Amino acid sequence: xxxxxxDIKSFEDLFLHQLRDIYYAExxxxxxxxxxxxxxxxxxxxxxxxxxxxxxxxxxxxxxxxFGMIGQEAKGVNCPAIDGIIEEANDIAGDxxxxxxxxxxxxAAAQAVEHYEMSRYGTLIAWxxxxxxxxxxxxxxxxxxxEKAADRKLTEIAEDxxxxxx
Amino acid sequence: xxxxxxDIKSFEDLFLHQLRDIYYAExxxxxxxxxxxxxxxxxxxxxxxxxxxxxxxxxxxxxxxxFGMIGQEAKGVNCPAIDGIIEEANDIAGDxxxxxxxxxxxxAAAQAVEHYEMSRYGTLIAWxxxxxxxxxxxxxxxxxxxEKAADRKLTEIAEDxxxxxx
Numbered sequence: 533x534x535x536x537x538x539d540i541k542s543f544e545d546l547f548l549h550q551l552r553d554i555y556y557a558e559x560x561x562x563x564x565x566x567x568x569x570x571x572x573x574x575x576x577x578x579x580x581x582x583x584x585x586x587x588x589x590x591x592x593x594x595x596x597x598x599f600g601m602i603g604q605e606a607k608g609v610n611c612p613a614i615d616g617i618i619e620e621a622n623d624i625a626g627d628x629x630x631x632x633x634x635x636x637x638x639x640a641a642a643q644a645v646e647h648y649e650m651s652r653y654g655t656l657i658a659w660x661x662x663x664x665x666x667x668x669x670x671x672x673x674x675x676x677x678x679e680k681a682a683d684r685k686l687t688e689i690a691e692d693x694x695x696x697x698x
Numbered sequence: 699x700x701x702x703x704x705d706i707k708s709f710e711d712l713f714l715h716q717l718r719d720i721y722y723a724e725x726x727x728x729x730x731x732x733x734x735x736x737x738x739x740x741x742x743x744x745x746x747x748x749x750x751x752x753x754x755x756x757x758x759x760x761x762x763x764x765f766g767m768i769g770q771e772a773k774g775v776n777c778p779a780i781d782g783i784i785e786e787a788n789d790i791a792g793d794x795x796x797x798x799x800x801x802x803x804x805x806a807a808a809q810a811v812e813h814y815e816m817s818r819y820g821t822l823i824a825w826x827x828x829x830x831x832x833x834x835x836x837x838x839x840x841x842x843x844x845e846k847a848a849d850r851k852l853t854e855i856a857e858d859x860x861x862x863x864x
Binding site: 540541542543545546550553611612613614615616617619620628629630632633636637640643644646647648650651652654655658659662687690691693 | 706707708709711712716719777778779780781782783785786794795796798799802803806809810812813814816817818820821824825828853856857859
């Protein structure tokens with residue numbers, strides 16, 4: 533977002549920039565998840581990641597619809613935030629020896645990703661409403677609900693592990 | 699977190715690493731907020747940032763208490779995630795000409811920071827419980843509640859703006 537200050541003059545510019553930011557982020561997530569699926573030991577966690585990979589591919593397509601609705605070409609901008617979050621996730625997906633510890637670290641990394649997405653989609657929905665574009669807002673809301681559900685699922689898996697350990 | 703895989707063998711190691719990650723993050727947030735306060739135009743937003751700056755200083759001290767509780771020296775580790783989020787926030791805090799658009803961008807950046815913190819504190823609390831350290835979990839829960847409240851406050855400010863625009 534280094535060219536932000538030069539480019540952003542209106543709410544429409546801000547919305548477009550943020551849309552490009554999350555488009556890049558979703559594509560990076562689609563690239564990162566297969567490695568996390570491979571590394572995860574717990575079957576529930578692997579399933580949750582697999583499910584979220586399929587959802588994330590749908591989120592990319594949904595964003596392309598939103599680009600279309602505002603008459604813009606779908607393209608990403610570099611986003612140091614998601615790059616940093618995924619860099620941390622990739623480090624975790626290295627070779628921690630204990631499978632249970634690695635699973636906990638992978639799930640935590642995925643929840644950091646979910647929270648980043650939740651904040652960005654929340655903002656985009658508010659701005660779409662501010663611009664009076666209810667159709668975009670509704671479409672983005674569908675993705676936000678899926679991100680929240682994915683985050684809740686990861687919390688449930690963590691709680692299951694905690695209950696088994698207790 | 700580049701040295702993660704070499705260092706993390708137990709849940710205690712993972713907890714300590716994550717604690718160092720958020721300790722670094724909170725300190726970076728304390729450094730970043732004064733510039734955001736200076737750039738914000740809306741009085742409510744400036745107040746919310748100012749309040750969160752004071753809270754964040756308290757979060758740093760609370761983390762130092764947690765380090766003490768587990769018999770470790772308080773120190774940070776580099777965290778590319780928060781660096782990336784703050785890099786984006788700093789870009790936004792540049793010189794977007796329209797005050798209302800800049801306020802919206804600043805609030806969005808702050809919400810991305812809040813969500814990162816919420817995900818990290820949520821994880822730390824779960825792990826503290828997993829390790830049977832209820833005292834650490836309770837202390838971290840206080841911070842999590844403050845982060846959630848800060849995020850809700852920013853959403854309310856955005857909704858107020860939306861209602862005034864309607």
